[in-house]
Amino acid sequence: MERKTLLTDCPDAQGLIATITNICYKHQLNIIHNREYVDHATGQFYMRTELEGIFNDHTLLLDLDHALPPGSQRQLVSSRRKRVVIMVTKESHCLGDILMKAYDGSLDIEIAAVVGNYDKLQPLTERFDIPFHFVSHEGLSRDEHEQAMIKAIQGHQPDYIILAKYMRVLTPDFVAQYPHRIINIHHSFLPAFIGARPYHQAFERGVKIIGATAHFVTNDLDEGPIIGQDVIHVDHSFSAQDMAKAGRDVEKSVLSQAIARVIDDRVFVHGNKTVIL
Amino acid sequence: MERKTLLTDCPDAQGLIATITNICYKHQLNIIHNREYVDHATGQFYMRTELEGIFNDHTLLLDLDHALPPGSQRQLVSSRRKRVVIMVTKESHCLGDILMKAYDGSLDIEIAAVVGNYDKLQPLTERFDIPFHFVSHEGLSRDEHEQAMIKAIQGHQPDYIILAKYMRVLTPDFVAQYPHRIINIHHSFLPAFIGARPYHQAFERGVKIIGATAHFVTNDLDEGPIIGQDVIHVDHSFSAQDMAKAGRDVEKSVLSQAIARVIDDRVFVHGNKTVIL
Amino acid sequence: MERKTLLTDCPDAQGLIATITNICYKHQLNIIHNREYVDHATGQFYMRTELEGIFNDHTLLLDLDHALPPGSQRQLVSSRRKRVVIMVTKESHCLGDILMKAYDGSLDIEIAAVVGNYDKLQPLTERFDIPFHFVSHEGLSRDEHEQAMIKAIQGHQPDYIILAKYMRVLTPDFVAQYPHRIINIHHSFLPAFIGARPYHQAFERGVKIIGATAHFVTNDLDEGPIIGQDVIHVDHSFSAQDMAKAGRDVEKSVLSQAIARVIDDRVFVHGNKTVIL
Amino acid sequence: MERKTLLTDCPDAQGLIATITNICYKHQLNIIHNREYVDHATGQFYMRTELEGIFNDHTLLLDLDHALPPGSQRQLVSSRRKRVVIMVTKESHCLGDILMKAYDGSLDIEIAAVVGNYDKLQPLTERFDIPFHFVSHEGLSRDEHEQAMIKAIQGHQPDYIILAKYMRVLTPDFVAQYPHRIINIHHSFLPAFIGARPYHQAFERGVKIIGATAHFVTNDLDEGPIIGQDVIHVDHSFSAQDMAKAGRDVEKSVLSQAIARVIDDRVFVHGNKTVIL
Incomplete structure (x- = not known):
């Protein structure tokens, strides 16, 4: 069991929280903490998700890339010092x-x-x-x-x-x-x-x-x-x-x-x- | 278009955020603000979701009741003064x-x-x-x-x-x-x-x-x-x-x-x- | 018994506190609160003295004028609203x-x-x-x-x-x-x-x-x-x-x-x- | 030129500020900072006076002892670390x-x-x-x-x-x-x-x-x-x-x-x- 943090920074769209948390769920990753924020002025969506589980970084990020809107940035950060x-x-x-x-x-x-x-x-x-x-x-x-x-x-x-x-x-x-x-x-x-x-x-x-x-x-x-x-x-x-x-x-x-x-x-x-x- | 707030207070379980936001998404409700918190000491999950759209309160709550763990409380609050x-x-x-x-x-x-x-x-x-x-x-x-x-x-x-x-x-x-x-x-x-x-x-x-x-x-x-x-x-x-x-x-x-x-x-x-x- | 506030704003000099409080004492005025401050950068002395007693404003201010250095400002403020x-x-x-x-x-x-x-x-x-x-x-x-x-x-x-x-x-x-x-x-x-x-x-x-x-x-x-x-x-x-x-x-x-x-x-x-x- | 701090803690009485600052003045000590407080509930007077000059501690304290009311405490503290x-x-x-x-x-x-x-x-x-x-x-x-x-x-x-x-x-x-x-x-x-x-x-x-x-x-x-x-x-x-x-x-x-x-x-x-x- 590892802990990593998923950082998503992308254009806002309907269902983004569902999309991202679904993917985490399918990867059997447990959400320890989650916070998201939509800047309605700029139409930008931000989400920080602390995850726990066994990570397959490559497929997780691929799944996200397929699901997120164009122009999205996502990053999976390990919790190293x-x-x-x-x-x-x-x-x-x-x-x-x-x-x-x-x-x-x-x-x-x-x-x-x-x-x-x-x-x-x-x-x-x-x-x-x-x-x-x-x-x-x-x-x-x-x-x-x-x-x-x-x-x-x-x-x-x-x-x-x-x-x-x-x-x-x-x-x-x-x-x-x-x-x-x-x-x-x-x-x-x-x-x-x-x-x-x-x-x-x-x-x-x-x-x-x-x-x-x-x-x-x-x-x-x-x-x-x-x-x-x-x-x-x-x-x-x-x-x-x-x-x-x-x-x-x-x-x-x-x-x-x-x-x-x-x-x-x-x-x-x-x-x-x-x-x- | 109306605004309502969904309040969920239930035992923690895997995939709760995905579950709840999926249901909102299927109901074509847009999430304006969302915050959730898991009290890991008591194993309790709290979520407050501001929604915008056309509400069918009855089926929305039914869908939630089917999906949430036993002992859950959920409430859809209209934004009246x-x-x-x-x-x-x-x-x-x-x-x-x-x-x-x-x-x-x-x-x-x-x-x-x-x-x-x-x-x-x-x-x-x-x-x-x-x-x-x-x-x-x-x-x-x-x-x-x-x-x-x-x-x-x-x-x-x-x-x-x-x-x-x-x-x-x-x-x-x-x-x-x-x-x-x-x-x-x-x-x-x-x-x-x-x-x-x-x-x-x-x-x-x-x-x-x-x-x-x-x-x-x-x-x-x-x-x-x-x-x-x-x-x-x-x-x-x-x-x-x-x-x-x-x-x-x-x-x-x-x-x-x-x-x-x-x-x-x-x-x-x-x-x-x-x-x- | 009345209450008035004496405000002194004058060039700093040795013995100012003694000078002013002596005069108040001679006028049998009781000092309820007193604060003073010397701005050593500009050489200016400030003092705010809340007094209680029977006031002879004219002679009190005359006594102060005789005792304070040239360029001094002093004011006796009654406590009216x-x-x-x-x-x-x-x-x-x-x-x-x-x-x-x-x-x-x-x-x-x-x-x-x-x-x-x-x-x-x-x-x-x-x-x-x-x-x-x-x-x-x-x-x-x-x-x-x-x-x-x-x-x-x-x-x-x-x-x-x-x-x-x-x-x-x-x-x-x-x-x-x-x-x-x-x-x-x-x-x-x-x-x-x-x-x-x-x-x-x-x-x-x-x-x-x-x-x-x-x-x-x-x-x-x-x-x-x-x-x-x-x-x-x-x-x-x-x-x-x-x-x-x-x-x-x-x-x-x-x-x-x-x-x-x-x-x-x-x-x-x-x-x-x-x-x- | 030295700096010392005079601490006075005594029963309140009329003219205390004048008395103490007069004595300092007579000793040619310059007051750098001064604050005093009267606790009207307990009738106690407190004063802290930072002084600069050439100190004759013994006679300064003697003069204070003569002038202050019975039960007074006064202390001349050098500014050593x-x-x-x-x-x-x-x-x-x-x-x-x-x-x-x-x-x-x-x-x-x-x-x-x-x-x-x-x-x-x-x-x-x-x-x-x-x-x-x-x-x-x-x-x-x-x-x-x-x-x-x-x-x-x-x-x-x-x-x-x-x-x-x-x-x-x-x-x-x-x-x-x-x-x-x-x-x-x-x-x-x-x-x-x-x-x-x-x-x-x-x-x-x-x-x-x-x-x-x-x-x-x-x-x-x-x-x-x-x-x-x-x-x-x-x-x-x-x-x-x-x-x-x-x-x-x-x-x-x-x-x-x-x-x-x-x-x-x-x-x-x-x-x-x-x-x-």
């Missing part, structure tokens, strides 16, 4: 939270490596027996640095790359290699305070909440599909530095929650939005 | 919120009447052209008073009775007449501070949060199935009166949300718990 | 919440009148025996309409004007007449989604939170000093209309809280920010 | 969060040692170069075990002891040695679910929120003065194990916040309540 590479700069709180949650099993991931453009977080990473690649950007052009980063990452064959407060913008080349597989945490409630120094922007504006946004990285800075967001309340007594310090907890919890959803194969991307089942 | 009677004592905030939300369509209910053991809220009720029945408990035994209340309520044939800060305990007789159809708001995060004067209890204990709980009324005081709960933060500067005042907003929002879920036929009751789809 | 005029368009939820809270004493305000550019909310307003002025903008130039609005408002001599989803932009002339006395509720977490149709903007962006911001109105649209903000969580299943409906509760609670703070003389404005003591 | 000992059993999330926050400076504490009745968390602790004392309770009476624990702790002379999911009840003897200096995290929103297995109790009751409470330890189990509380929402799909897993984040954030308040000398204890300035 996902491999991630974490990219960092100097701030430790997001990295630390992920390291700890991977360590105690709260996040079911294998951290293949941490890659940093500074070496400040090397000791912390190595305390958890995880390799740290220090790839300084000093003296390198932007492209040269990124090539060096990619080289450090590629060998680890990550399922996902996590930008845990990595403070440099990635080039389209980099992003293209990992479509919808790079997760960033931005330290504001997007779309407010796009770009640099969001806490300073927040301080200048005199807001009463600050927040964090986890999103997939695309070529448009801070514009990728949002996976999760949250805020905390602040008041007039918070300097920009106080906001940054207070924001650490919301940043790390939003990022960890987003990772949990993604590695659980719960996040579909459609255009610039996510559907999370 | 639910009728409620609201019971009150003296506090206006929950009643006021419901009156306003019914008035502007935020809550899709018909308030048949408000019944109070004081007449304090009569003017407010009548501002919204809703009949108010004043049934004083003075000079009456508990049973006599309740009989009078029931008499005032019954004629309105409510789908649900809402206790919007009705400060008297109902007898088993009363409760038995409206099983899982009486919704109460208790002004604490149950099971803390059961019984009288929860804000005073909260003040005495020095808690840093206060809350509210909406639940179906059973014969065990404050022990019925919980529909919704929420809390707000307080600090040392709150007297019991301050807590009561601050708690008004969370009481009314928790109650309104619970009503919205119930009238939307999203709440299943199993034992002393709710499943909300 | 504030008068407000509410401006509305068509949506009832914020108006309804304020009407209800004024009715039951949760908000200690006197609603002098409601002024609308549509008459849709006239019946609701009049249910609470409050005058409603319908000032249609049809056939009028922007300036003519605003003159008519001002005329309807002025006679009521409001302490504050509350824009309870008033969907037109005020001119600088209007704003200049009520500096820091016009409170608006904007249906987004500013500075995100400035301008028109924020829920549609939020829907397009695929955000996972929506929110509301209460702020003083200045001449820069949606840029005035923020008094309060809050958010709620949404997911992919929310259409722009669903967001608008779900947002009602957070809009009305943020607005009511902002009003409560302002009428309690707790909100200082400095530049484009508020200090709330 | 507090030393803590952490007691643990097997769960790592609270310990991990504290280790990480001490590591990156989010919590300004020195962790002198971790003491566990199991050795499971020894490797994690030692990754941070902090000594771990494994004091098994096996084969020991309760008193013998506690004596061994105390022995392991005492040498470190902690300012505070943090029970980071230490799953044994302390004896009155132990508690008496560290009055208001032992901080516990209880995994429920107290006073609900006192005692063992609160998540199982929560699951049985069918609650829609779960929470955590940080409190000082007294001899009454789970009855000590509450420092902080928070909750998260759950639904019918959460097993007791799911609740326990989801609860980790709120447990660790509530505990860390409580520690931050305590080490910042912001928490006064009066009877069974805290005043947090």
Whole structure:
């Protein structure tokens, strides 16, 4: 008995749930959890079905392909632990939270490596027996640095790359290699305070909440599909530095929650939005 | 084209989703929204299916009865507006919120009447052209008073009775007449501070949060199935009166949300718990 | 024995708390509550002191003027109920919440009148025996309409004007007449989604939170000093209309809280920010 | 120039703020932050004053003693980093969060040692170069075990002891040695679910929120003065194990916040309540 997750993303049509669950039933697969969603505005159907049984992947997918409408995407995902590479700069709180949650099993991931453009977080990473690649950007052009980063990452064959407060913008080349597989945490409630120094922007504006946004990285800075967001309340007594310090907890919890959803194969991307089942 | 909601509550079995959605498909009913849940601990299956099409209720239910396992409950609910009677004592905030939300369509209910053991809220009720029945408990035994209340309520044939800060305990007789159809708001995060004067209890204990709980009324005081709960933060500067005042907003929002879920036929009751789809 | 609130807003200097509390002490005034805040970045000192006793306003303020540094502002505010005029368009939820809270004493305000550019909310307003002025903008130039609005408002001599989803932009002339006395509720977490149709903007962006911001109105649209903000969580299943409906509760609670703070003389404005003591 | 914090806890009297701030002023101490609170119910006055300047502790305290009413407590606390000992059993999330926050400076504490009745968390602790004392309770009476624990702790002379999911009840003897200096995290929103297995109790009751409470330890189990509380929402799909897993984040954030308040000398204890300035 195995567990796999069937992900269906297709144009809406009558009887889709019946069609898909019938096929699972004929394959004697038990449905453990099921969620589906129809976006009536775009006419798109999404379904995530956790199955248990003895799988014949090939015939199951063939049966689905025969039954689903043209233009359908379906994927049968085994429940193996996902491999991630974490990219960092100097701030430790997001990295630390992920390291700890991977360590105690709260996040079911294998951290293949941490890659940093500074070496400040090397000791912390190595305390958890995880390799740290220090790839300084000093003296390198932007492209040269990124090539060096990619080289450090590629060998680890990550399922996902996590930008845990990595403070440099990635080039389209980099992003293209990992479509919808790079997760960033931005330290504001997007779309407010796009770009640099969001806490300073927040301080200048005199807001009463600050927040964090986890999103997939695309070529448009801070514009990728949002996976999760949250805020905390602040008041007039918070300097920009106080906001940054207070924001650490919301940043790390939003990022960890987003990772949990993604590695659980719960996040579909459609255009610039996510559907999370 | 009509819309109805099919509610299924039955022992879990293989292929239930396929079975039910197949039947809907054969009846040419379109599934607008669907959610199901299997409680693996109790082996119970719940499904809520919003359907659109031309209904033949009789044959649809017959088909379901043939296909579902023994002991199944299924119900086809038309989407007509639910009728409620609201019971009150003296506090206006929950009643006021419901009156306003019914008035502007935020809550899709018909308030048949408000019944109070004081007449304090009569003017407010009548501002919204809703009949108010004043049934004083003075000079009456508990049973006599309740009989009078029931008499005032019954004629309105409510789908649900809402206790919007009705400060008297109902007898088993009363409760038995409206099983899982009486919704109460208790002004604490149950099971803390059961019984009288929860804000005073909260003040005495020095808690840093206060809350509210909406639940179906059973014969065990404050022990019925919980529909919704929420809390707000307080600090040392709150007297019991301050807590009561601050708690008004969370009481009314928790109650309104619970009503919205119930009238939307999203709440299943199993034992002393709710499943909300 | 009376209660008044002393508001001090002055350049920071050593011994200010001692100076001010000494003067109160010499006047035999008892301090019921006191909060102060020093903004070390701007070097500004704020203090809000609730006093009880027998007041000689003139000599108290003279004593303060002698003792405080040049450029100080101080104000002794009696605790009388504030008068407000509410401006509305068509949506009832914020108006309804304020009407209800004024009715039951949760908000200690006197609603002098409601002024609308549509008459849709006239019946609701009049249910609470409050005058409603319908000032249609049809056939009028922007300036003519605003003159008519001002005329309807002025006679009521409001302490504050509350824009309870008033969907037109005020001119600088209007704003200049009520500096820091016009409170608006904007249906987004500013500075995100400035301008028109924020829920549609939020829907397009695929955000996972929506929110509301209460702020003083200045001449820069949606840029005035923020008094309060809050958010709620949404997911992919929310259409722009669903967001608008779900947002009602957070809009009305943020607005009511902002009003409560302002009428309690707790909100200082400095530049484009508020200090709330 | 030094920074110290003056903590005053005394019977309320007229002019106390003036008295205390005058004395600070005469000592040429600058007030950086000040908060005070009068509990009008108990007639107790609390004040926390952060001071900057050149301190003559002896004469400052003498001056205060002359000026304050009989029965006053005052304390001048230097801003040195507090030393803590952490007691643990097997769960790592609270310990991990504290280790990480001490590591990156989010919590300004020195962790002198971790003491566990199991050795499971020894490797994690030692990754941070902090000594771990494994004091098994096996084969020991309760008193013998506690004596061994105390022995392991005492040498470190902690300012505070943090029970980071230490799953044994302390004896009155132990508690008496560290009055208001032992901080516990209880995994429920107290006073609900006192005692063992609160998540199982929560699951049985069918609650829609779960929470955590940080409190000082007294001899009454789970009855000590509450420092902080928070909750998260759950639904019918959460097993007791799911609740326990989801609860980790709120447990660790509530505990860390409580520690931050305590080490910042912001928490006064009066009877069974805290005043947090």
